[in-house]
Structures are given as structure tokens and as C-alpha cells.
Amino acid sequence: MAVFKLQLEDFSTNEYELIAIHTTVEVSKLAFLLNKNLNTRFHFLDVIDKKEKREKGSFERYFFSDDKNEIFWNLLENKSVIKGANEQESLFDQFGQIMYLIPEVKKADYILKIDSEENHLDTQKIIQNISEISIVSMSYKIDKNNIKTKSNLIF
Template identity: 65%
Template structure:
């Protein structure tokens, strides 16, 4: 019997770039600041639900589609606070814990995913604009090859 293996890369026809963003502001405020500084129009699109070890987390997703340049911009929360029930007889019945959209980058608060048909986006120039926004403490390109959970970024 012949066995065929499909790799995630077999399905990915669109090129994309990832930028990690560190900030203390919430998703709505960050979307507003990006709209103001990048000339984008991010709007709340949906909430991505993720289940991991019987715990459920939800991540807000903002979307901007630039149909003129055929670019899709996704702003995704990387952290979700989940409440975990403690089954043992301890002082705390329930405690909070983080769940991550991309667990390899736990310190990143938001991920900016830019889908494009070709390499139209200048990531260095975009990162320079992001670094000038006061509410963003740090931003940097994320190497896609360092992410083992790429399936979490398929929308």
C-alpha cells in the first residue's frame, strides 16, 4: 500500500509575512493606531476559538483587505486569558493562565500577518513605521521557519 504525505507547504500558495508586535494596548486601540499610521482600514472580523488540553481560548482578529494591491492584512491577538479550574483541594479553586495562538513567540502580544500574491510589502519599511508608534514598545519580523504551529495561522 502506498502512503502519501501532505505537507502544509503544499497548500500554501499565497506568500505571507509575519510581524510580532509588543504593546500594552488592547486590540481595538491597536487597530485604530495602525489605521491612523499605516493608512489601513482594519475592522473587527471575527474571534478565533482554539481548544488546547480541554481549555478554550479566543483570539480577536481584525482584517483589512486591500483589493487594489491584492493584499490581505490580519491583526491577531497572540494571547488569550483562560480560567482554569483547580480540581485539587487548594486555596484557589480557579486561576488564570495564558493560551497562545503561536506558542513559539509567547512574549508577542499581536501578530500582523500580511498575505500577498507577490513580495509587494517592504517589511523593513513597515517595521520602521510601526516603531514610531508610541504605544508599540517593539515590533520585528518573525521568521516563518521558526514556527511549528503554522496551522494556527491559516484563516
């Protein structure tokens, strides 16, 4: 009997762009400002839970679906304060421990993932519009080929 193996790459598409955003504001305010500058309509969708060993992190996810152009936008938190499995731990035991959704870009506060069936996105214009927001200190395109944790971007 033949054995078939499925690789993660069989399910993921290369038709997406990743943009790192550096800012200190809350994700809800960033979503509001992106809506204003990018002409999007981000709304809170869900919380992504990530578990590593005995630690758990939660990352808020905002979503916008541009049905006309078939583009799906995800605004994701990249940092989360770790919650240990031990309920007895004090607040100070966990102080300063951070889990990252995409550890390869630890300095980024947020990740903007833009899924598009056709590669007609003007990523540079999007980055320029994000950089014009006064509270954003930096935004740039992430080379998705350098991301080892692509499975964290599958929703």
C-alpha cells in the same frame, strides 16, 4: 491502489510576512492606530477559538483587504486567558494562565500577518511605521521558518 498523502505545506503559501508587536493597549485601539499610521482600514472580523487538551483560548482578529494590491492584512491577538472545560472552577483557579496563538513568540502581544501574492512588500518600512506609534514598545519581523504552529495561522 495507490495511497496519496497531503501535507500541511501543500496548502500553505510562503507569500506572507509575520510581524510581532509589543504593546499593552487593547486590540481595537491598536487597530485604530495602525489604520492611522499605515493607511489601512482594519475592522473586527471574528474571534479565533483554539483548543488544547481541556483548555480553550479566544483570539480577536482584525482584517483589512487591500484589493488593489492584493494584500490581506490580519491583526491577531497572541495571548488569551485560558478558559477551562470545567464550569465549576473559580476565577482564581485560572488566574495567570495564558494560551498563545503562536507559542514561539510568547513575548509578543499581537501578530500582524500580511498575505501577498507577490513579494513586493517593504516589511522594514511597515515595521518602522509601527515603531513610530508611541504606545508600541517594539515591533520586529518574525522568521516564519522557526514557527512550528503554522496551522494556527490558517483561516
